[in-house]
Amino acid sequence: MKKEELRRDKPEVMTPKKSSQDTKAEESAGKITSKSPKLKDEPRTNVTQITTKKVNNTTKSVIETSKTKAEQSTMKEKPTTQQGQKEKASDDKQAGDGKELLNGALHSGEVDIYPQGREGPAVRVYCDMETNGGGWTVFQRRMNGKTDFYRTWNEYSTGFGNISEEFWLGNRLLHNLTSVGPVSLRVDMRSGNDTAFAHYANFSVGSEEKHYTLTLSGYSGNAGDSMRYHNGRPFSARDKNPDPLGIHCSRSYMGGWWYKNCYKTNLNGLYGINSNNQGIVWIDWKGKDSSIPFTEMKFRPSTFSPATHG
Structure with missing residues (x-):
């Protein structure tokens, strides 16, 4: 979730009207708070900041995980190519x-x-x-x-x-x-x-x-x-x-x-x-x-x- 969207969470504390985006932000914040006991006693502003940090970390983690999977997929393909090249080189050089x-x-x-x-x-x-x-x-x-x-x-x-x-x-x-x-x-x-x-x-x-x-x-x-x-x-x-x-x-x-x-x-x-x-x-x-x-x-x-x- 983008940072500017998370900042809209603050008005939610002062008004009963909530937009769908605010509701999603609260749900996300609630999930993170429930996973981290220390966040329950901290002010909402801190929760929002930590939420931002956590969301960013989560996003980064997803990107890194995807990259790792892509690298792993590439690495899985390389041995086949290298093995073929090695076998061919071995055959050629032994000749x-x-x-x-x-x-x-x-x-x-x-x-x-x-x-x-x-x-x-x-x-x-x-x-x-x-x-x-x-x-x-x-x-x-x-x-x-x-x-x-x-x-x-x-x-x-x-x-x-x-x-x-x-x-x-x-x-x-x-x-x-x-x-x-x-x-x-x-x-x-x-x-x-x-x-x-x-x-x-x-x-x-x-x-x-x-x-x-x-x-x-x-x-x-x-x-x-x-x-x-x-x-x-x-x-x-x-x-x-x-x-x-x-x-x-x-x-x-x-x-x-x-x-x-x-x-x-x-x-x-x-x-x-x-x-x-x-x-x-x-x-x-x-x-x-x-x-x-x-x-x-x-x-x-x-x-x-x-x-x-x-």
């Missing part, structure tokens, strides 16, 4: 590839994935969402020579470098991410204004117990099929050579790779070196004496269909 994480995104970028599920540690990866429809998880990049690729077995196992520039994602993670389902490989290269690519419809990396053995097939592209020479080969690093032929190609050509007496491509060789066959080489494209300035190796599910952007 562990750029396609699942950024499908529909306009730009490439860095994201966290959870190869071991939501309870496992996060791994930061770079997803290429622009090349040939996107969905690629990049696992190798050479671009400026800032990162040393002549590394140990353990370093190649765990990964190294800066994923925004030059890096190797890590053979253990490569094995985990390429063994969950059919995966395809793409290699992009650039030298000056010349570009080339190689695509392999099937690609996987074996476990550490199997020396991260390379498996690939189904070539297409314009770079030439240099990687086929390395199919079925174990990985070698400067301090470990599982090659039964006994030739330590990693030490000779200063990189970690799937060497085979020794290579037709060596994308982890020395940056900018155009002599002694120690550079970054794809023989079927630029020969063995031309070190390629930019390379990027990436994979995505073989069943991937290009995302619709915009």
Whole structure:
């Protein structure tokens, strides 16, 4: 009840005539007085003031109660939405590839994935969402020579470098991410204004117990099929050579790779070196004496269909 309406209660004490509004005010005041024994002995003016206070408090209480109920109703709805988002995020991140994480995104970028599920540690990866429809998880990049690729077995196992520039994602993670389902490989290269690519419809990396053995097939592209020479080969690093032929190609050509007496491509060789066959080489494209300035190796599910952007 409004304050100015309650003030009309005062004339009711001095005149027997009562309006319907005065009657309602008295009834309201009487109800409050009956609930509060102390109000019985106080003057009418005090009752009116207290009534005003009580009515206001009652009104406020009603508003607060309604708000609380509305908030509770909203809170009841939120868990369903959050649960759905959490489940979707969990599914996406557990998938562990750029396609699942950024499908529909306009730009490439860095994201966290959870190869071991939501309870496992996060791994930061770079997803290429622009090349040939996107969905690629990049696992190798050479671009400026800032990162040393002549590394140990353990370093190649765990990964190294800066994923925004030059890096190797890590053979253990490569094995985990390429063994969950059919995966395809793409290699992009650039030298000056010349570009080339190689695509392999099937690609996987074996476990550490199997020396991260390379498996690939189904070539297409314009770079030439240099990687086929390395199919079925174990990985070698400067301090470990599982090659039964006994030739330590990693030490000779200063990189970690799937060497085979020794290579037709060596994308982890020395940056900018155009002599002694120690550079970054794809023989079927630029020969063995031309070190390629930019390379990027990436994979995505073989069943991937290009995302619709915009």
